[in-house]
Each structure stands twice: as structure tokens, then as C-alpha cells.
Amino acid sequence: MNENLPLYDRILGDMRATSFLLVSLLLLFVNGKERQKSLKSLKTQLNQIKDDIELKLSRLKSLRNEIRTLNQELKLNNEKEMLRNVTISESKGFKKRIRNKINGIQKKLRRLEKSFRKHKKTVKDIKKHNGLVNTTPSIIQVFEAQKNRSRPGEHNSPCSTHNECKPGHCCHKKKDENKCVKHSFKIGEGCEDSCSCETHLHCFKPIKGNIKAYCKEARADDFMRGNYRNNQTSIFLD
Structure with a gap:
């Protein structure tokens, strides 16, 4: 690949x-x-x-x-x-x-x-x-x-939703313009959406316990333990 x-x-x-x-x-x-x-x-x-x-x-x-x-x-x-x-x-x-x-x-x-x-x-x-x-x-x-x-997709480049930004970058609404902002959170770091995690990582929210969402590698049994936050058509409002 x-x-x-x-x-x-x-x-x-x-x-x-x-x-x-x-x-x-x-x-x-x-x-x-x-x-x-x-x-x-x-x-x-x-x-x-x-x-x-x-x-x-x-x-x-x-x-x-x-x-x-x-x-x-x-x-x-x-x-x-x-x-x-x-x-x-x-x-x-x-x-x-x-x-x-x-x-x-x-x-x-x-x-x-x-x-x-x-x-x-x-x-x-x-x-x-x-x-x-x-x-x-x-x-x-x-x-x-x-x-x-x-x-396209780089830090500070224009965007309308998260899916127009590179991995590790999210689309933020700043005043009158939208821009890609680099986050690149690593494994275990807190997140709101998978767009903010490094390449090949996903934002995961466990079902049990009061654990906040964090970046992790995907596993086949994740669907039994929680859910991914992966709303590529959304945008963060700053």
C-alpha cells in the first residue's frame, strides 16, 4: 500500500x-x-x-x-x-x-x-x-x-469542513473566515474529533466510566467498548 x-x-x-x-x-x-x-x-x-x-x-x-x-x-x-x-x-x-x-x-x-x-x-x-x-x-x-x-489542507489554508484539512488538522471558524488548524494529537491525548489526531489515529470515546475521548489506533473490537468521533462534515467554532 x-x-x-x-x-x-x-x-x-x-x-x-x-x-x-x-x-x-x-x-x-x-x-x-x-x-x-x-x-x-x-x-x-x-x-x-x-x-x-x-x-x-x-x-x-x-x-x-x-x-x-x-x-x-x-x-x-x-x-x-x-x-x-x-x-x-x-x-x-x-x-x-x-x-x-x-x-x-x-x-x-x-x-x-x-x-x-x-x-x-x-x-x-x-x-x-x-x-x-x-x-x-x-x-x-x-x-x-x-x-x-x-x-490544500495545510495549517492556515481555507476550509469549509474538517474533511478538507490534512490528517491532524481541523477546520476552525475564526471571525469571518474558516481555516485549517494543526493539532496532531498523539496516542492517549484528549480530542473532540478524529481530525485532531495524528495520521492513522482516531478519536475514541469509551462507553463505560467517565473517560473523555482520546486518540488511539483502531481495533476490531472497539465497537463493543465505545464509539469514534469522526464528523468530517462539521467545523469547530472558536
């Missing part, structure tokens, strides 16, 4: 490199009105590439969530096998289904990787054709600030 992660990281790297070149070009256009007019069609093309990247980044996020779900399913199945709560035939069928899902995700990731590389080459060719100089430090600083604001 983890073999998908390097491919996912490579796609993000290609996307960020393409975005860097794209923002550099657009910032250079803004500095000269006459140049901006003469290259209007070129700017339109770059904007189309930018929109396409944003759409595919959304698909990439969806695939990341699928990988996370499959990891959880595999973990629960392994615990069931240890407790001998699953037959051999059931286990084989489950693993075959997971393998098919993994193969499907790998194909989608490779298509996205190919697409991002194509965009990266297109933007580089445009830059070379128009003889644009290397980006200045000020352009790099503007790009870095924009990248930190727009990277």
Missing part, C-alpha cells in the same frame, strides 16, 4: 514546480501593461493551465483520502485475522478487493503524473520562447507566500 506514496509525492513535486513557473510568468506580465496586452493570449493559456492544475489537485486529494481509507481497512482486517474473527476465504476475498482498488489508484496516479509533467514542459517552453529572465527574489517571496496560503 505504501508504494503509492512516492508516486503521490512525485506528482505534488511536479505540480509545485509547474505552479512556480506559472506564477513567475504571471507576475512578470503584471509589471508591464504593454507587454501584458501583446501577450494576452499567452496569459489566457497560462490561466487555463492553472485552472487545470487546481482541478487535478482536487482529484489528487481525493485519491489520497482513498489511500487513507484502504490503510484503515487493511489494519482492521489484520486485527480481525489475529482475533480469528474472519475465515480464510473471507480474508482472500478482502485482500483481492483491496489489490484491485490499489491497482486502480496506481493507474489514476500515473495519469495525473503524466499530465503534470506535460503542463510543466508547456510552461517551460513558453518561458524559453518569450526570452523571460530568471525569477527575482521578490517574485520567489510572493510565490512562497501564495503557495503557503493555497496549499
Whole structure:
């Protein structure tokens, strides 16, 4: 399952490199009105590439969530096998289904990787054709600030619900805007929702006793001892 992660990281790297070149070009256009007019069609093309990247980044996020779900399913199945709560035939069928899902995700990731590389080459060719100089430090600083604001799911990035934030981050309503806030609580630490726990941990509230919810790894018998707090469509009001 983890073999998908390097491919996912490579796609993000290609996307960020393409975005860097794209923002550099657009910032250079803004500095000269006459140049901006003469290259209007070129700017339109770059904007189309930018929109396409944003759409595919959304698909990439969806695939990341699928990988996370499959990891959880595999973990629960392994615990069931240890407790001998699953037959051999059931286990084989489950693993075959997971393998098919993994193969499907790998194909989608490779298509996205190919697409991002194509965009990266297109933007580089445009830059070379128009003889644009290397980006200045000020352009790099503007790009870095924009990248930190727009990277989906990161701390301080915009959100509407918890499921739009990375693992360990929750969506908080602060004044007139919603932002992802990093928590990353470890095993045993108190929580209100699974969004605040580290990757692969869940917010669990035991039924017996006056024990508050805490972050823990999922177990096959958890449903008999309590329940998970996993409301991905909600938001915290600060």
C-alpha cells in the first residue's frame, strides 16, 4: 500500500514546480501593461493551465483520502485475522478487493503524473520562447507566500469542513473566515474529533466510566467498548 506514496509525492513535486513557473510568468506580465496586452493570449493559456492544475489537485486529494481509507481497512482486517474473527476465504476475498482498488489508484496516479509533467514542459517552453529572465527574489517571496496560503489542507489554508484539512488538522471558524488548524494529537491525548489526531489515529470515546475521548489506533473490537468521533462534515467554532 505504501508504494503509492512516492508516486503521490512525485506528482505534488511536479505540480509545485509547474505552479512556480506559472506564477513567475504571471507576475512578470503584471509589471508591464504593454507587454501584458501583446501577450494576452499567452496569459489566457497560462490561466487555463492553472485552472487545470487546481482541478487535478482536487482529484489528487481525493485519491489520497482513498489511500487513507484502504490503510484503515487493511489494519482492521489484520486485527480481525489475529482475533480469528474472519475465515480464510473471507480474508482472500478482502485482500483481492483491496489489490484491485490499489491497482486502480496506481493507474489514476500515473495519469495525473503524466499530465503534470506535460503542463510543466508547456510552461517551460513558453518561458524559453518569450526570452523571460530568471525569477527575482521578490517574485520567489510572493510565490512562497501564495503557495503557503493555497496549499490544500495545510495549517492556515481555507476550509469549509474538517474533511478538507490534512490528517491532524481541523477546520476552525475564526471571525469571518474558516481555516485549517494543526493539532496532531498523539496516542492517549484528549480530542473532540478524529481530525485532531495524528495520521492513522482516531478519536475514541469509551462507553463505560467517565473517560473523555482520546486518540488511539483502531481495533476490531472497539465497537463493543465505545464509539469514534469522526464528523468530517462539521467545523469547530472558536
